[in-house]
Amino acid sequence: MNILNILETAKKKGQKLISVLIDPDKTLVEEVPSICSRINNAPIDFIFLGGSTVNKDKTEIIAKEIQKHTSVSIVLFPGDYTHLTNYANAVLLLNLISGNNPEYLINQQVKAIPFLQKSNLEIISTGYVLVDGETTTSTIKVTQTTAIPQQDKEKITHTCVAGQYMGQHVLYLEAGSGATQPVGKDVVNAVFNSVNIPIIVGGGIRSLKKITEIHMAGATLVVIGTAFEKNNIFK
Ligand SMILES: CC(C)=CCC/C(C)=C/CC/C(C)=C/CC/C(C)=C/COP(=O)(O)OP(=O)(O)O
Numbered sequence: 001m002n003i004l005n006i007l008e009t010a011k012k013k014g015q016k017l018i019s020v021l022i023d024p025d026k027t028l029v030e031e032v033p034s035i036c037s038r039i040n041n042a043p044i045d046f047i048f049l050g051g052s053t054v055n056k057d058k059t060e061i062i063a064k065e066i067q068k069h070t071s072v073s074i075v076l077f078p079g080d081y082t083h084l085t086n087y088a089n090a091v092l093l094l095n096l097i098s099g100n101n102p103e104y105l106i107n108q109q110v111k112a113i114p115f116l117q118k119s120n121l122e123i124i125s126t127g128y129v130l131v132d133g134e135t136t137t138s139t140i141k142v143t144q145t146t147a148i149p150q151q152d153k154e155k156i157t158h159t160c161v162a163g164q165y166m167g168q169h170v171l172y173l174e175a176g177s178g179a180t181q182p183v184g185k186d187v188v189n190a191v192f193n194s195v196n197i198p199i200i201v202g203g204g205i206r207s208l209k210k211i212t213e214i215h216m217a218g219a220t221l222v223v224i225g226t227a228f229e230k231n232n233i234f235k
């Protein structure tokens with residue numbers, strides 16, 4: 001089963017999934033074995049690999065090392081087309097639909113085509129929606145876009161429904177890495193009630209209780225970055 005099938009089946013059956021985010025730029029190759037051993041001993045369904053800014057070749061170096069130490073699937077979560085590598089199972093082809101920057105709406109995707117046409121990576125069309133987490137995150141800085149305020153549920157849900165109608169296969173509600181405030185359960189639930197594609201939620205989620213709350217609100221997949229990096233969760 002490919003990764004989109006896993007997400008769609010989980011959504012249909014009401015199963016809840018968890019992914020950890022590994023940022024290649026913040027990870028030393030020597031740290032990968034112990035990171036993977038923590039992943040292998042925790043209820044982790046996927047490894048997301050990516051960052052807003054990553055040095056050339058670092059994604060590939062870390063991906064190769066991860067594949068030596070775990071059989072958990074790697075899903076690329078690229079901030080830029082130059083982060084692509086074949087040492088993974090799938091790529092989230094992000095489309096930053098909350099913002100007005102053409103670079104992240106179409107130009108990056110066009111630049112990725114020479115690589116993707118020669119690659120066997122599963123491509124997952126992802127409507128990427130920045131929701132205000134009370135922090136100016138790297139993604140906001142890099143993309144020079146603004147996040148949608150959490151109070152503006154109508155704008156958030158309309159953006160997500162537009163994404164679905166335009167053909168996105170999943171939606172990613174993002175408060176940003178290290179966000180003070182994760183995406184609220186009412187926001188997740190409003191989106192859940194408006195679309196029928198799987199919802200991924202990430203940014204600022206630091207406890208098992210919060211993971212459960214966001215799952216219960218309708219997310220199929222919850223992404224944990226900073227809390228896993230700091231080894232503050234799944235112990
Ligand atoms: C088309 C291809 C191949 C890529 C998509 C390019 C797009 C549209 C990217 C969306 C905008 C973007 C920069 C997303 C990055 C998301 C991401 C991997 C965030 C992870 O967190 P960091 O922003 O690295 O957090 P830290 O600052 O804590 O490291």
Ligand SMILES: O=P(O)(O)OC[C@@H](O)CO
Pocket residue numbers: 021174175176177178179201202203204205223224225226227
């Ligand atoms: O580092 P955290 O805050 O867990 O965020 C994870 C992820 O959603 C960022 O893209």
Ligand SMILES: [Mg+2]
Pocket residue numbers: 023025050051052053138
């Ligand atoms: Mg980063």
